[in-house]
Amino acid sequence: MSHAMTQDAPPAAPLNSLLSHRRMPRWAPAGIAVAAIALGSGIGAVAGLASKLQWCLIALVLFVALTYLITARVEGRRQAKDRVATSLVWACFVVAVVPLYSLLQTTISKGVKVLDGNFLGHSMGGVITTQPGGGVYHAIIGTLEQVALASLIAVPVGLLTAIYLVEYGRGKLAKVVTFFVDVMTGVPSIVAGLFILAFWIIILGFGYSGFAGALALSILMMPVVVRSTEEMLKLVPNELREASLALGVPKWRTIVKVVLPTSIGGILTGVMLAVARIAGETAPVLLLVFGNQLINNDPFNGAQSSLPYYVYEQYTNGNDASFDRAWAAALVLIAFVMILNLVARGIARWKAPKTGR
């Protein structure tokens, strides 16, 4: 009982107690937040500030300031600093989440207008751009094929590079490889696209194709895969490698059977994030896949479309029907990336080393 008492209702502390002090009630932060929002709105309305964003910023500043002042009066300066740090974290969290929420909300509310089975199942073939109708089927096919091809190239290369860097790489070569991976991380997507354009299409003379786009996407994907895999492999404790080696297991089998299974969850998450990154790339598609209104199932031959390219294309059409299609395609793209992330998390949880009894 005494335990419950100390938790729920702190008894009034003796005045000169060393160990306890006056506490604010549990609802105090919420109360201060409400007061700050009310005050902020009041000030905003009185001063005639048009932007609600300014109201919010005033409320945020007031929230942090009020927290400090009130806590300093009631609980003391150290507790006040503690509460200010907590409220700053909360404020930053809100600042970070609001744009995300706003983005999702806008995309969903504008995207669902034309998003239906018809939209998902049809291409833009025979659709006049100013008229409603048509769909993203050809773009979904394009995105799936290009991303799959890019992953097929980038994941093995990235994985093996990371394994080399962590398990074998010593000396000059490893340093050079690390340096170039770092450089590649910073390559803008349009540059990757131009490189493949020059190399694959102009010099080697191949035509526009989904595969050419996939080549550029794989350049963007590779460093991300290398980096994330490297970090995951470094997390595997050395003791596990030594335990395996000491059993007389050859190094390559140790890597395949012990190191990779231990880190597979993280590696897959990294790969999925890399996939999500390239699924939203427009520039290489613009240069190398060319864009297409029709369904082209063959990624090796002829122009294709892709979801980000489709959004761009519909937006540049500049009419209401196209805007609706652009939003709906954007929603499909976000859903695609989100599903990938969920799948990655699921796999990571499923594959994570088990500690239960």
Add this chain to the structure above:
Amino acid sequence: MAKRIDVSGLSAYYGNHRAIEDISMTVEPRSVTAFIGPSGCGKSTFLRTLNRMHEVTPGGRVEGKVMLDDENLYGAGVDPVAVRRTVGMVFQRPNPFPTMSIYDNVAAGLRLNGSARRKSEIDGIVEKSLKGANLWNEVKDRLNKPGAGLSGGQQQRLCIARAIAVEPQVLLMDEPCSALDPISTLAIEDLIGELKEQFTIVIVTHNMQQAARVSDRTAFFNLAGVGQPGKLIEIDETQRIFSNPSVQATEDYISGRFG
């Protein structure tokens, strides 16, 4: 099953730093040899040279000879992988493979070595090894549960079971009890007493009572100062080392008058 180890003129390096210098000793088969000495004197490094685990560390290299019966571990054309199959090792911290069940942990050595065996044969070896490590009764009903879910002492016995499952000639133990409570330590010490019937055992320990309890012979290592290489001071019957050592430094260390 057990082999004699004959070390002569062995030095081990990390890069340019010489960690141990000119060590020569004999480890008798079917006995327990304990290594004692202050931290940093090279006991663990020396232990790791006995199954070529030292060279796994970047920059690690070795000079000298380690004869396992009549084969030099560091001879030309010797495969370190084969050496480690013959000379097993148990580490300071229990390190079961986290992705594997108890069963798979014990079978890991057999399976990962690529020696194709029938399921029934592996079953038999797993049971024999777990019994050998005095763990069978505690885990026989949950062989498919993760090995990481066991207690620290059980995990260490699991690691010992894993090490003896590949039927090595020699078993090296690097402070196998330092992370364990006294009851688990007792279990492991009893186990060491049983295992020496079959294996040649070398154990590194900081616990001198433990060395006195479990070992037949004891080697004392010391270093002249920080940054100096570690050296073997003396090796003798455990009883002699602890009652009447021939070197003053050994007596100082054992009686606690040193460091």
